[in-house]
Amino acid sequence: MYVNKLLIVLLLAFTSMTMSLAEDSLSKADQNKTILTPVHSDKVKSVMRRLKLLFYEREYTDLEQQDLTEKQIELLVEETKALVGTAAHSSSFLNLKDEDQLTFNAMANQLHNLTQELKSKLHHQADLIPTYIKMQDTCNTCHRIFRDH
Amino acid sequence: MRIKFVYSVNIVFILVFTFSPLVKADHDSIVNIAMGGRLKIDTIYNYDSVGGIRTSKADLAFTPGSIPILNNGKNELNANLRESRLWATLNLPLAEKKLSTYIEFDFFNSRRDSSGRSHVGNDARMRHLYLSFNNFTIGKTYTTLVNLSSYPEINDANGPLGVLNIRQELIRYNKNLSWGEIFLAVEKPESTFTSATGNSFQVNDDQIPEFIGKVQFSKLWGNWSLATMLREINADGKMINSQSDKKWGGAISAAGRILLPKQDNLRFTLSYGNALARYVSFNAFDDATIDNTGSINLTEIISGYLAYQHWWTRTFRSSFVVGAAYANQDTSKVPTTVDKLFASTHVNLIWNPGLKSSVGLEWLHGYRQLENGNNGQLNRLQLSAIYKF
Numbered sequence: 001m002y003v004n005k006l007l008i009v010l011l012l013a014f015t016s017m018t019m020s021l022a023e024d025s026l027s028k029a030d031q032n033k034t035i036l037t038p039v040h041s042d043k044v045k046s047v048m049r050r051l052k053l054l055f056y057e058r059e060y061t062d063l064e065q066q067d068l069t070e071k072q073i074e075l076l077v078e079e080t081k082a083l084v085g086t087a088a089h090s091s092s093f094l095n096l097k098d099e100d101q102l103t104f105n106a107m108a109n110q111l112h113n114l115t116q117e118l119k120s121k122l123h124h125q126a127d128l129i130p131t132y133i134k135m136q137d138t139c140n141t142c143h144r145i146f147r148d149h
Numbered sequence: 150m151r152i153k154f155v156y157s158v159n160i161v162f163i164l165v166f167t168f169s170p171l172v173k174a175d176h177d178s179i180v181n182i183a184m185g186g187r188l189k190i191d192t193i194y195n196y197d198s199v200g201g202i203r204t205s206k207a208d209l210a211f212t213p214g215s216i217p218i219l220n221n222g223k224n225e226l227n228a229n230l231r232e233s234r235l236w237a238t239l240n241l242p243l244a245e246k247k248l249s250t251y252i253e254f255d256f257f258n259s260r261r262d263s264s265g266r267s268h269v270g271n272d273a274r275m276r277h278l279y280l281s282f283n284n285f286t287i288g289k290t291y292t293t294l295v296n297l298s299s300y301p302e303i304n305d306a307n308g309p310l311g312v313l314n315i316r317q318e319l320i321r322y323n324k325n326l327s328w329g330e331i332f333l334a335v336e337k338p339e340s341t342f343t344s345a346t347g348n349s350f351q352v353n354d355d356q357i358p359e360f361i362g363k364v365q366f367s368k369l370w371g372n373w374s375l376a377t378m379l380r381e382i383n384a385d386g387k388m389i390n391s392q393s394d395k396k397w398g399g400a401i402s403a404a405g406r407i408l409l410p411k412q413d414n415l416r417f418t419l420s421y422g423n424a425l426a427r428y429v430s431f432n433a434f435d436d437a438t439i440d441n442t443g444s445i446n447l448t449e450i451i452s453g454y455l456a457y458q459h460w461w462t463r464t465f466r467s468s469f470v471v472g473a474a475y476a477n478q479d480t481s482k483v484p485t486t487v488d489k490l491f492a493s494t495h496v497n498l499i500w501n502p503g504l505k506s507s508v509g510l511e512w513l514h515g516y517r518q519l520e521n522g523n524n525g526q527l528n529r530l531q532l533s534a535i536y537k538f
Contacts, residue, residue, distance in 0.1 A: 042369070046370075046408065053412070057297075061253060061277050061290065062183070062238055063238050063249055123240075125185070125537075126504065126537060126538075130504065
């Protein structure tokens, strides 16, 4: 009886995991079209994911959560700063029109400013989430705009 | 004495709560005091109620030993707010470093009446009280053996079978390195025994602290840790008059979180050792068995769980968790009615309707097997709502 239930749960987990992996390989194929994100997005993406999971942690103490969040935000500040630098010089290795170059610069700067905003709200965990959502939206908007290039 | 201590801590907590705005106003640039908490409402439907006098604690938080072998229980609907929490943090710059203190309460304190029968009160229970300064942590918090990052997101207060989740007094040193972090700790000792009649007892006469070391590796794809522990299990002649016996034992534990595509992740813990028992699922097994001559035999345990979290959308996610703990009991010293295997499965769907709130429904299935082959099961549905403030 128990073994049957266990098998059902394992089957559910396996099916969900397989579906996710399939979805991911599709989205990866789609991302190959993107010319701007490969530079730094892997690290930014990974830190953003870790940060999001931290918002939903239940067992860390508030103090531990502050410390862990601080570490991730420090990484984000570092990475987005590098992204701003890359954006400023991207015309030399990316074939962008002038207006696209300006948009890309603005987006990179906005992302970096938002990470600074996150840093200033560190001691108020609940206030971090709206800023995080703005960051997510900035990333998504940038990907949407430049995916067709 | 213990009750007096809890009340004293409560008073300090209330004082901090009352005066914190003043402190903050006066010293905003120097001292940072923050208060917070969460309101958690649990509605639990037990298909197999543990029963007992008034509400049994085991009906509210999954306890492996409470899984009924003879299923005489009836269905039961229950509700409580005992896993609500209140916390306060204080950060104080000191000698160009930061001194932090933390205190946290929930309302899971259970008292016994004069007949020794336990029922659940709503009294505050201290979960954490510690101080951190210059890579040192001193106080009561989660044991160093655990990797909290591997803890799955579930509604039940006690976690899946195989989890290492005790909080105890400790002194810990940690150091951040480029590849991760190392931890070294001495923690409060406590030995638990199963007697020749199968009863569980503890002597409270331990003399040597428990030594725990851990290395945690952090990568872009997640993190994993390897922890090891050394303990002395000491019977101290309490059970059998003047027959004293003690043994050294150890344990290792590997745990981590692997980030999968999208927001999904895999969390796991696998532990093994002959001095692990007290740390597994709230002392699911005892550290050692003791016979009528007072000689002890350490209990070998293997335990662990695997949790897969899938994000359906940005705010909806599910966790699928399977956990188990197995003990190699010495049945030449103890009766065959002692526990041999525990297992549990948790499946849930959790939604965040707002930035600070979440609602989740979870199904829990527990299984218990004794050395004599008898077994029992428990099924539970739990609806939880959390609001953080």
